Amino acid sequence: MRRLGLGSYEELYRYSVEQPEAFFEATFRQMGLEWFRPYTRVLDTSQGPQWPQWFVGGELNLAYNAVGRHARAKPDAIALIWEGEDGQVIRLSYGELEARVAQAANALEALGVGRGDRVGIFLPMIPETAVAALAVARVGAVFVPVFSGYGADAAATRLGDAEARLIVTADGFYRRGSRVRLLEAAREAAALSPSVERLLVVRRFGQTPLEGREVAWDQAVNGQPEEAEYAPMGSMDPFMLIYTSGTTGKPKGTVHYHAGFPLKAAQDMAHCFDLREGEVLFWFTDMGWMMGPWAILGALTLGNTVLLYEGAPDFPDAGRLWALVERHRVTHLGISPTLVRALVPFGEEPVRRHDLSSLRMLGSTGEPWNLEPYLWFFHTVGQGRVPIINYSGGTEIGGGILGCVPFKPIKPMGFNTAVPGIRAAVLDAEGKPVVGEVGELAVLGPWPGQTKGFWNAPERYLNTYWNRFEGVWVHGDWAVVDEEGHWTIQGRSDDTLKVAGKRVGPAEYESAAVEHPAVKEAAAIGVPHEVKGETVVVFVVLKPGHSPGAELEKAITDQIVQRMGKALKPEKLLFVADLPKTRNAKVMRRVIRAAFLGQNPGDLSALENPQAVEAIRGMG
Missing domain, CATH: 3.40.50.12780 (ANL, N-terminal domain)
Known part of the structure; x- marks a missing residue:
C-alpha cells in the first residue's frame, strides 16, 4: 500500500x-x-x-x-x-x-x-x-x-x-x-x-x-x-x-x-x-x-x-x-x-x-x-x-x-x-x-x-x-x-463431493461400484458429517439374480476402496430397486440427496420414475 x-x-x-x-x-x-x-x-x-x-x-x-x-x-x-x-x-x-x-x-x-x-x-x-x-x-x-x-x-x-x-x-x-x-x-x-x-x-x-x-x-x-x-x-x-x-x-x-x-x-x-x-x-x-x-x-x-x-x-x-x-x-x-x-x-x-x-x-x-x-x-x-x-x-x-x-x-x-x-x-x-x-x-x-x-x-x-x-x-x-x-x-x-476438504467426483465412486459383477448401476451423493464435513453414501442397483446382504455390501465397498483408496471409503452403501432418472436417463443425484436427508427434492416433473424417490426417502 x-x-x-x-x-x-x-x-x-x-x-x-x-x-x-x-x-x-x-x-x-x-x-x-x-x-x-x-x-x-x-x-x-x-x-x-x-x-x-x-x-x-x-x-x-x-x-x-x-x-x-x-x-x-x-x-x-x-x-x-x-x-x-x-x-x-x-x-x-x-x-x-x-x-x-x-x-x-x-x-x-x-x-x-x-x-x-x-x-x-x-x-x-x-x-x-x-x-x-x-x-x-x-x-x-x-x-x-x-x-x-x-x-x-x-x-x-x-x-x-x-x-x-x-x-x-x-x-x-x-x-x-x-x-x-x-x-x-x-x-x-x-x-x-x-x-x-x-x-x-x-x-x-x-x-x-x-x-x-x-x-x-x-x-x-x-x-x-x-x-x-x-x-x-x-x-x-x-x-x-x-x-x-x-x-x-x-x-x-x-x-x-x-x-x-x-x-x-x-x-x-x-x-x-x-x-x-x-x-x-x-x-x-x-x-x-x-x-x-x-x-x-x-x-x-x-x-x-x-x-x-x-x-x-x-x-x-x-x-x-x-x-x-x-x-x-x-x-x-x-x-x-x-x-x-x-x-x-x-x-x-x-x-x-x-x-x-x-x-x-x-x-x-x-x-x-x-x-x-x-x-x-x-x-x-x-x-x-x-x-x-x-x-x-x-x-x-x-x-x-x-x-x-x-x-x-x-x-x-x-x-x-x-x-x-x-x-x-x-x-x-x-x-x-x-x-x-x-x-x-x-x-x-x-x-x-x-x-x-x-x-x-x-x-x-x-x-x-x-x-x-x-x-x-x-x-x-x-x-x-x-x-x-x-x-x-x-x-x-x-454435485461434486467434498470429502474431508478433498473434491471427488461422484462418477469415480460409481465407476468403481459398477465394476463389481453384481452391480447394475450406482449413484454417489455427499451428505453432512459431524467430523468430515461431508461424507459419501453410495446407492446401488443390483443385477437380476443378486440379492442384497451384508456380505455383498462389504464386497462392493471393498471394490470401491481398492479403486479409490482407503482415505475415500464411502460411509454407507445402500441397496435400492431403482435410481431416480430423467426421461433421457440422467440420474438425479440432487433428488437422491434431498430424499435421503428428508428434504424437499423440488420439481420432480422431469423424472421418469418418481416412485424411486419415495423408496429412498425412508432410508436416511
Whole structure:
C-alpha cells in the first residue's frame, strides 16, 4: 500500500481489480521475481477472458525463483524442514536444496526426461517430493501430483490421461505406526498406464528390492553433479498438470504454467497470510491436493521455510500437530475444518501442554466451517490472539477466490475480502451481482494462476466454468456477501463431493461400484458429517439374480476402496430397486440427496420414475 501510495486496504483491493496489470506487475516486482527474458506486455486477453496470456514474451523458471535466486542470496537460510512420523527430522538450507534439486534434474535428464514430458509424482510428504517437483520444473518438464492414498486405478486414471513417461514414487511411508507399501500401488498403476516407461523409487524403508524398470532414487540422484541449468520457460509454458474431480466423467486435468500458480500461491501467502521473511509455514496436506504444491511453491518463492510432515496428525497421540508447531517454531499453521472437528473431542490438554507462542496466523480451507470447532480453533489453539485466515478457491484457480486479511475484522467462519486481484461477485439467476442474497460465486476478470484449460479437453473447460454467463467464470459454490464486504460460502452448487476438504467426483465412486459383477448401476451423493464435513453414501442397483446382504455390501465397498483408496471409503452403501432418472436417463443425484436427508427434492416433473424417490426417502 505504501509503495503504491494507497491509504487503505479498500483502496488497494479496488486498485487490484480496476488496474490488474499494474497491480500484478508491482506485486511480483516487490517479491523480487527474476526473469531470464523480460516480458513485453503484462496481459493479453485477445482470445477472451477464458484464455488470458500473462507476461507475454517473458521467460523464467519457477524453480529458479523458488530456490535458485535464494540460494545465491542467502544459502544458509532454512528452506525446508521435514519430519517423519517416526520422528526423523531433515532440515535443508536453500544452498542444500539447490544442490539436491540440481542432482535430481541431472538424474531426470539421464533418464530421458525433457521439456514438456509428464512425470507422475506419487509420493507422500517427504523431502524428495519437493525436490522432485522442483527438478521436473527445472528441466522444463511437467509434473503430475497424485494423492498418496489413491488406489492403483485412481492413480492410473490420472497418469494415463497425462501420458506420464516416468513415475517418481516411494517404497512406502509410515502411517499410524504402520508401513504403507506405496510401491505396490505404483507398480499396479504403472501396469495400467501404457505411457509409463520407468519408476524412480525413493527407498524410505532401506534396501527394498526393485524390479526391471525401476530405478532407486539414491542410486540415480546422489552421484549427480550439484549444478544444473534452469530451462528458460515461456511464462505460459506448463509445469504442472493436477487433476480435480467433476460431477460427471473422468477427472479434469488442470494445466498450470510457470508465471501462474507459483506466483498466485506466493501472492496469496503475502497478501492474505502476511507471510514474512524468516517465517515457517506448515499446511497439513498431501502433494496430490492443490494445497501441497501451493505450500511448497508459495513459501519457497517468498524465500521462507516450508514444513512437511509425513504421518497422521494424531499419532502417537492427539498432541502431534502441536508438538510439530512447538518443535519447529511454526508461525503459520493450516488445517482443515474436518481435522479440527476430529481433534476437538480430545479436549484442550493436548494443545495446552505445548508452547504455541510462535504461531502468528492460523489457516483453513477445503470446506465450510461450523461454529463450535471454529471457536475451538481460535480460542484453544490460537489462544484468542491469532487470526484464522479462512481461504477458499480451488485447483483451477491456483489459490484463493475468497480469503481474509489481518487488516480488517474477521467474522467467524467467513471471509473478509475477495483475494486482491480477484474480481469476485455473487450473481443471481440472471447474472447480476447481488448483496445480502445467496447466489453463484463468480469471477469477473482473469488472474495469474487461472488454469490454462483442461488437459486435452478445452470444450469441457469452457462448459464447466464459462457456459452460464458471457465472459464470467462461475465457480460452482453458493455464496453470499453482506453490505460490509464479509463473505460466506454455503456449499457446492453442483454435485461434486467434498470429502474431508478433498473434491471427488461422484462418477469415480460409481465407476468403481459398477465394476463389481453384481452391480447394475450406482449413484454417489455427499451428505453432512459431524467430523468430515461431508461424507459419501453410495446407492446401488443390483443385477437380476443378486440379492442384497451384508456380505455383498462389504464386497462392493471393498471394490470401491481398492479403486479409490482407503482415505475415500464411502460411509454407507445402500441397496435400492431403482435410481431416480430423467426421461433421457440422467440420474438425479440432487433428488437422491434431498430424499435421503428428508428434504424437499423440488420439481420432480422431469423424472421418469418418481416412485424411486419415495423408496429412498425412508432410508436416511
